[in-house]
Amino acid sequence: MKGQLVIEAKNLTKRFGKQLVFKDVNFKIDDGEFISLVGPNGSGKTTLVKIIMGMEKKTDGELLMDKSQTVGYVPQFRNVDIDYPLDIESFVRLNLKFTMNPKKRAENNEIIKQILEKTRLTHLRKRPLGLASGGEKQKAYLAQALLNDPQILILDESTASLDVEVKMQLMDLVQELNQKYNLTVIFITHDYDLTKKYTHRALFFENNTIKPISVDEISEAMFE
Numbered sequence: 001m002k003g004q005l006v007i008e009a010k011n012l013t014k015r016f017g018k019q020l021v022f023k024d025v026n027f028k029i030d031d032g033e034f035i036s037l038v039g040p041n042g043s044g045k046t047t048l049v050k051i052i053m054g055m056e057k058k059t060d061g062e063l064l065m066d067k068s069q070t071v072g073y074v075p076q077f078r079n080v081d082i083d084y085p086l087d088i089e090s091f092v093r094l095n096l097k098f099t100m101n102p103k104k105r106a107e108n109n110e111i112i113k114q115i116l117e118k119t120r121l122t123h124l125r126k127r128p129l130g131l132a133s134g135g136e137k138q139k140a141y142l143a144q145a146l147l148n149d150p151q152i153l154i155l156d157e158s159t160a161s162l163d164v165e166v167k168m169q170l171m172d173l174v175q176e177l178n179q180k181y182n183l184t185v186i187f188i189t190h191d192y193d194l195t196k197k198y199t200h201r202a203l204f205f206e207n208n209t210i211k212p213i214s215v216d217e218i219s220e221a222m223f224e
C-alpha cells in the first residue's frame with residue numbers, strides 16, 4: 001500500500017574491521033518511493049544496498065524490513081561478449097527455476113511474456129544478447145530483476161556508460177513501473193540530472209552519515 005514503510009534504519013552502523021563506513025544512521029523508505037542514494041566514492045552506498053539485500057551484515061543498530069518483501073537488483077552496466085550464446089528471452093528466463101511440470105512451464109511462459117511486454121522487449125526477444133545495444137542489454141537486466149515480482153527494485157548505477165537519450169529511456173521505463181505498479185525504487189547514482197528529474201527524495205552519504213534530503217535540497221555540489 002502506498003505510504004507504507006518498506007525499510008527503516010534505526011541507529012544503523014557499519015564497520016569493516018576498524019574502518020567506519022556509517023554510524024548511527026536513521027532513515028525511512030516508504031512503499032512506492034523512488035529514492036536516490038548519492039554521495040562520494042567509498043561513502044557506503046553499495047554497502048547499504050548489500051545490507052538491505054542480506055549480503056552484508058550490519059555492525060550495530062537495526063534495519064527493519066518485512067522479510068517477505070522481494071528485492072530485484074539491476075547491476076552496474078556489464079558488457080556482454082558478442083558471441084554470448086543466449087537470446088534476450090533465454091537470458092531473462094535464467095532467473096526462473098527450470099521445471100518439467102507442464103502446468104508450471106505454461107505459467108513460466110506467461111510470466112516471461114508479461115515481463116518482456118512490461119520492459120518493451122517483446123519484439124527483441126530472439127535477438128542474441130551479445131548483439132543487443134547497451135540500452136537493450138540494460139533492459140534485459142531490468143527484465144531479469146523483475147521476474148520474481150519484487151516490491152523493491154535496486155538500480156546500481158545502471159545508466160552509467162549509456163548515452164543520454166538511452167539513459168532517459170531506461171529511467172522513463174523505471175518511472176513507469178514505479179508509478180503503475182507502486183514499485184519502490186532505490187537508485188544508486190552519481191548523476192545529478194537523473195536524480196533531479198526522476199527521484200522523489202535522496203539519501204545523502206557523507207562523513208560517515210546518511211542524511212535524508214528532499215529533491216529541492218539536492219545540489220550539484222553533492223556530485224563532485
Ligand SMILES: Nc1ncnc2c1ncn2[C@@H]1O[C@H](COP(=O)(O)OP(=O)(O)OP(=O)(O)O)[C@@H](O)[C@H]1O
Binds near residue numbers: 047
Ligand atoms: N567487503 C569489504 N571489506 C572491507 N572494506 C570494504 C568492503 N566493501 C566495501 N568496503 C569499503 O567500504 C567503503 C564503502 O564502500 P562502498 O562500495 O559501499 O562505497 P560506495 O559509496 O558504493 O562507492 P562508489 O560510489 O565508489 O561505488 C569503502 O571504503 C570500501 O573500500
